[in-house]
Amino acid sequence: MDLNQKIDSMREEIIKSTQEILKIKSVEDTPKEGMPFGEGVAKALDYALNLSNQLGFKTVNLDGYVGYAEYGEGEDYIAVLGHLDVVPEGDGWIYPPYGAEIHDGKIYARGALDDKGPIIAALYGLKAIKDLNLPISKRIRIIFGTNEETGSNDIPYYLKYEKPPVAGFTPDAEFPLIHAEKGLTVFNIVKDLQRKPSGDIEIKYIKGGQRANMVPDYCEAGLRVKNKELIENKLKEFNDKGFDLKLEEKDDLLAVKAYGISAHGSTPELGKNAIMILFAFLGELDLPESDIKDFINFMNKYVGFETKGESFGCYLKDETGELSFNVGVIDMNEDKVTVSLNLRYPCTYKLEDMMNPFNKRIEELGIKVEDFSHQEPLYFAKDHELVQKLMKVYREFVNDDSEPLAIGGGTYAKEMPNTLAFGPLFPGKPDVIHKPNEYIEIEDLIMITKIYAKAMLELAK
Template identity: 60%
Template sequence: MEIDSKVEEIKEDMIKSIQEIIKIRSVSDEEKPGKPFGEGVSKALDKALEIAGKLGFKTTNLDGYVGYAEYGKGKDYVGVLGHLDVVPEGKGWKYPPYGAEIHDGKMYGRGTMDDKGPIITTLYSLKVIKDLKLPISKRVRIIFGTNEENGCSEIQYYNDREKQPVLGFTPDGNYPIIYGEKGITTFNLVKELNKKSHGDIVIKYVEGGERANVVPNYCEAGLKANDRASVINSIEQISNKNKFDVKVESKDDLIIIGVKGLAAHGSTPELGKNAVMQMFKLLGELKIEKCDSMSVIDFFNRYVGFETDGKFFGTALEDKESGKLTFNVGAVHMSEDKVSFALNLRYPVTLKYDDMMNPFKKRIKELDFKIEDMVHQKPLFFPENHPLIKKLKKVYEEQTGEKAELLAIGGGTYAKDMDNIVAFGPIFPGEPETIHNANEYIKIDDIIKNAKIYAHAIYELAK
């Protein structure tokens, strides 16, 4: 086919351009005039627009927040949204993280897969359409985001100033097509502790986890006890009975309990082993006199326990498109005066925020908990018969020869930040996900395969 042949012609230039931009360390940094996300991110945006200009596209830089390359005419436009910022490289690299070196058919470097490589690939896919002078009725914009890894504030800046695309995709997910993304809430559940812990065992603190969207792999508690030996013995018996990985020791005037769990992403809490849940189960079985902190622990053990779908809490929602609600307790901070839980609840794509929060609020009235710092992302969902889904499905099946199974996920992609966008590639089914890891890479063959798919997709959406 004409498009595929043209991709083969330009593939060397495309690979070189990807290497150029991978070599820029575009980790968000201190704001500077005209560079809201720092020097490195600004350099990457300048380079992307420079490449786009050399390819013959009209380019726009919106005050350093976001840029785009545009081709074609028409009132409406098709948007392709990707990002140039990356997470820090970390340690453990076999090859330089900003070297863009090619070894055994793979290009290594931070951003090769997430998301510099794929968004530059779509730029060359649009060049194919331009060079072939294929007839399109809509403009096409390749939009270069700069803050996806730290909150996507640049897209709000774009949305406040620009019209939304009528159709489009982000090459920042998985194939075949992610047509549904659960609604995501992150918030703190807070309560003042007025009736203090007292008696033979006193809870001084409980600390576990770091973020709401990660299953905590460690939780620690400090107890004061009149009979330390007896309490330590009880802790060890409870731990052995429940098969918990616990370390207990005396330190100064406290008994320190450390519980180890297994971390997992907040969208799949069932894959982890929550150290906070284990700690509360353990504390609930100790003979601690009634107080506000024990009321919280009892409440937690009754209505959360080890469940990750909100069943005991009364929020067990489910649909056929995306499955069960997920309920993750990401962190706890309990002192003698106050307790705060960091929660991450993700609800099914066809349901509403109130379907989850009404029963949730009813449950927490029992202990007069307060909800603070609520952050809510609505679900993303496109029916199977939506024109965007039908067109991308057609392209994927024609280009790969495989059935385009639609995916609904608990995580969130860049698609949620702009209207009429879904995640479409670049990771093929069965391929390992190396994003955010040391030795992130993309196969050279997959760059070329993606370029062909994306060129066909852009043409299908814009023709």
């Protein structure tokens, strides 16, 4: 029996295990003892390690931060690094987001494609290698990360106790292979609101978005107004232009609700930003002079519906792509407004090439930057040995002569040395990552199991 036949024989096991782990809601939550990223994430890690044990692998749990399954002998090891945490499910699901139901050959659930399905595929690929007793000269390790979506604080913890792999891949992007990833920043811009509004329209709060790296599909403002009809008329004008805004009375306030379309923060142009829709609406109102009015006008002037930082003055472009600019979360009360941003810059530039003009722009309004995090760009030349080996494996299975890709998404490859992002999304397939109704096609799940098994075998020879 060859490797592909062995994987075909495990088809039902692969599907069942994928469904079971997808039923666990593993969004980061309140830390508990032994559960640094909350109970749901810990349950997903426990499931993955218990399954690995049942499949006959050595398993290790590094204090709830990371776990791994290992097979083979040798000083060096190669790795497949995936993550078990997921972004919040959001609204708009046809099927239950943690039901893992199968419809039309697809498993629907948050995390199906990003990243639980692919890491289960890799685990069963390793089982096929083990069961067939195929020759390898290095250990092979499946690493279960737990914090990729909200900071990647798990991998630095792993690297405190374990040396990095000599080569590896993460099933956290798309095929054929990612050889370059943009520099990635997540941070807050903060403005203290000292001049309070006093007039016919007062903004009491604005809240919207879930994560900096998601295009927000909902945002809401609470207004105290003297003329509700004026707001209704303006809202109708906006909706006639194709926007989706609604009004609702809440206690003594009028809630203005803006609805957008979510997308990944690396491709904000594919979504509709509910925060900026609401800002555009508020900017059309006759707001009294105040710091929040100035902030809204600033955002409308320099961001608006742009997604590349053009008007902000920080646009960059090279052969690996353009800068991306996502407004992800807003939290405004009467004293302060905080907006979470996710900016990603092309690989051949440095951080200061983006941040120097950015900081110059926000000086105009006395806006501060807080909680700044940064990942350097990742770049492997196309003739690098790891690139060549993974591309060779991919082309054995897929009739596709396309070249390795440069992307804006930050994958786990940035966190782990000697690692590239390899799948799981096939060319031409819809990108449902971070979107409602995320799914993985069962035939794709089996195919990536075969690809990952062969890739592990090639790297561990």
